[in-house]
Amino acid sequence: MSDADPRIPVYTSAAPPRPSAQELRARIPGWGVDLDLADRPSHPKERSLPTGAHWDLPERQEEKQPRERSIEHQMLPPVFGTTAPLHGLSGAIRRYAYSRFSEARAAHWLLLIAGDRVDVAESRLRALGQGRPDNPIGETGIKGEVTHDGLAARRDSARADVHHQWLDPLLVGLPWLAAGGAGLLAVRALTRSRRGE
Template sequence: MENIPEDKRHIKGWGVDIDPKNDPTYPMKHRTNEEHKGYSWERPSLQPVNIEVLHSNERPNVTAVFGTSTPPSGLSGMIRRYAFKHSENSYLHWLPLLLADRVNVVEGIVDDFKQGHVPNIFAEKGMKADWKHDKAGLFQKVAITALVTTAAVLILTGKHKELAKKF
């Protein structure tokens, strides 16, 4: 790949800091105009892309060096792909990524069961330390989890309507 400067004017908000009067450090910053010369370093050679790498839609290509421990897969991967179709300044980018993390945890637990391994969630969530040092906090977490799970089950099964009629 070549290192060709690209026109970034199509990106919403690009160059918003060009006007020195819009710069929060103006006029306190001692300006030498050195920052207008650009980077003085040579861009490193690009890392080969041999797996799916999700990157901002505000960048036309991946960064020179990137890392991903696991490529996106399953339902969480579909959610991540959806998130990366949206700008990083949008809730449609960040909220799906949060959801994808939670879905990925469930996928990992299901994968553990598929491989015949029963996960020790009590130990993996650090509940032994909570039991030793913060029993009240542990009871609160368990109570909230039980309440949210019960509410979700009632809503998903439609039983919440029957309970509402009783009260």
């Protein structure tokens, strides 16, 4: 097998496989401009030393439930996190981002951001369903603005966030107002349907 053989596992004690210089130069414009060792300040320090690993392929962590994996990788790394398994609609969005798009595509990252936003909404609904709704007054710092002279913190400093702080109440408050409005409309529609209007 050559160095560029895609069947060679990545996570071995040896250096990971890599395509030849000719393949990379053909595929990536400008690749190899630093190949001249005289132009590379790190050259004397670059040496391939034995790793001392007592294994060829390390023992793999058991995958008890499917984990998301970028399409660029043949397999999961030997060790991976399991503390926050994917769930609900946000998990479906994240799985789709990993299964469909490369990490080099903006769509991959935009879908992950969308999954995070959906996860926030799911968490808020779950907390509301458990009788522990979010406290927007305390959690957003509005109370601290009044009790700890928040205006002085902006007036007497050169903080960078002063320029966009007029937008922050809109970003924090509008989702709550929209949710309240939707809830009010739902209650009104339910009341009308029960009255037979």
